[in-house]
Amino acid sequence: MALTVPTPRTPLPVGTPPPVGRNGRAGAEPLGGWSRWYEQQLGWATAGVAPVRLLTGLRFDALVVPAAAGHAALRRVGRGGPVALMGERMSLLVAAGSADELPGLLDWLEWGPVALTLTALGTGGRITAPPPPGRPGPPGAAVWLRPPWSPHGQNGEPVLPALSGFGSRGGDTPDLVRLVDAVATECHRARLTRARKRPVCEEPAAQPLAFS
Template sequence: MARTLPRPRSPLSTVRRWYEEKLGWPTTGTEPVELLTGVRFDVLEMPADAGHAVLRRMPHTGPVALLRPERGGKQAEDRPKLLMLIAAGGAEELPGILEWLEWGTLAADLTAHGAGGRMPAPAIPSKGRASGGCGTREAAGWVRPPQPGYEAENSLPTTGMGTGIGDGGGAPDLVRLVSAAATECHRARLVRARNGQSDRACGAQPLAFSNASRMSAGTRPRSLTL
């Protein structure tokens, strides 16, 4: 009697199992695989040029992914995005933090995904190192990957008592992260405008920095000429 050999697992099935079993993160049943936000983490999203500047300023932020646009995209929303994982519930706090920092609508490029949202599942990192893409379009990869067997939530930016800059395993302060991100989003937009790159999708934006954000980030006022 002929034996029926087990069917090999697809790469998408492997990705889904890694996130669900190794990290305990819920995923969707879609292809390519997506991670559900608002359960174990929320996501802070910003243009990649601004996000990399934030990473240079704040080396302890928790896991970070890079989302690449579809090929052929020409609009402002088709730029690469950096996705920073923050503590669950942080997405709901973003508007209030921006208002408190006196950014208002100045940080239009800074958004968040919380309960009911999702993000593309980056490829499984290779031996803890940053990954390439995942899925049919290879849309996302880890810049700072999560570590299996380690409670990633303990390193996610959050508000409240016990937060700081992330040293010693403590979670970074979400307000500091948002302050730095808003500043760098605005600075990146000014650079793009100076270089003649379009920001039509985001509309007109005043060329000004928030005083509260500069104070929170501990920086001196900067010239708008960059």
């Protein structure tokens, strides 16, 4: 699959919707497509057209979790980096390189031995690109729960949770440690809830006692 590598362009003002294509649909390719918007606005590399994919491991990595666990974790940590939702899966964007740090971080947080529905996408990974904020997408398309920029970033750059600068933002943006711990907790809690809801196997009928 051919990769679309971003080339230097004059950036558009943050929040500018992509132009409408020849057929009148937002995000139409090749003119003014979603790929071009992501490249011009954020300098993110993309692949494919339908759907457009955002490549991880370059400008960001992604923590991918069940949507229910992700929503619960976000309520605990407050503000954070960009968040995308695709069906029942949520992608939380974090600083590039975080995927490599995740196994050691889970061990340090004592989550290592626990089976979690948590994966990290780094170099070579990709997530489905939602329509750029403010533009409609087809039914079932991914959506941004948190747009890929922050007023606290510089020049429209997303503020991504990372290991560096632990606690430096006064709780405004969660660092990677707080985010991973919250996500792991909610994934484990959801697993325990599912286990409790499973039907209990009936005990075998008591066997009559044999007397000589």
